[in-house]
Amino acid sequence: MISEPSRHCTVELQALPSRIGQVRRIISAQLRYWHLDPLIDQAALGVTELLTNVHRHAQPDKSCTVDIELLLDRLTVSVHDHDPRLPTMNEPDSFATSGRGLALIAAVSESWGVRPVGPSGKAVWFTLPAVTAASTLPPLAVYGSTTDGPFTSVTITPDDLAAQPARSAVVG
Numbered sequence: 578m579i580s581e582p583s584r585h586c587t588v589e590l591q592a593l594p595s596r597i598g599q600v601r602r603i604i605s606a607q608l609r610y611w612h613l614d615p616l617i618d619q620a621a622l623g624v625t626e627l628l629t630n631v632h633r634h635a636q637p638d639k640s641c642t643v644d645i646e647l648l649l650d651r652l653t654v655s656v657h658d659h660d661p662r663l664p665t666m667n668e669p670d671s672f673a674t675s676g677r678g679l680a681l682i683a684a685v686s687e688s689w690g691v692r693p694v695g696p697s698g699k700a701v702w703f704t705l706p707a708v709t710a711a712s713t714l715p716p717l718a719v720y721g722s723t724t725d726g727p728f729t730s731v732t733i734t735p736d737d738l739a740a741q742p743a744r745s746a747v748v749g
Contacts, residue, residue: 584611584647592631592639592658600643601625604654611647616705619685620645620654623703626678627656630701635660647707651687655702663691663699 586607590596601621608617624643631641641658666679682689686703694700 586645588643590641590643592628592635592641594632597625597628597632600628604643604645607645608652613647613652613707616652616707619705620652622685623682624654624656626681627654627701627703630664630678631656631658631660634662634664636662650707652705652707653702654705655700657694657698657700659698661693661697661699663693664701 586603588600588603590600601624604620604624605617608614608620628641628643632639635641635658638659641656644653644655644657646653646655664679666683679689682703687706689701689703691699691701
């Protein structure tokens with residue numbers, strides 16, 4: 578279990594190509610500081626896709642806020658912009674060079690969604706399970722086993738639990 582119940586980091590920026598790499602490095606450094614190194618690649622990919630969407634689609638401006646929040650065992654990454662139009666996940670053409678961002682986020686995250694923010698704006702978010710290597714679960718005894726019986730204990734690791742994470746998309 579994560580020892581500190583909540584941690585938060587916010588970055589305000591213009592979603593320009595030159596800034597996206599900087600935000601990836603900031604998020605990577607923050608996750609290393611929180612000892613969540615296994616989440617760096619997924620979080621960096623997700624935030625890159627969300628910031629690229631702001632750069633390509635948001636109106637009237639490209640200003641946005643990236644929030645990462647660790648709450649108990651869940652990391653939430655969100656990008657808030659000033660465009661009230663909600664994104665849609667389309668089936669991309671197999672020859673298309675874009676249009677796969679939300680599908681990538683859905684593939685690498687536990688859940689994702691969009692929510693309106695105020696009269697003009699939205700936040701697109703995704704979550705990742707924040708089980709760290711330091712928080713291994715104790716071994717579970719097999720039902721019916723005794724300390725001197727033929728049964729052995731089974732060790733369940735966070736990797737075993739995360740093998741098939743549930744996925745969902747929430748809008749609203």
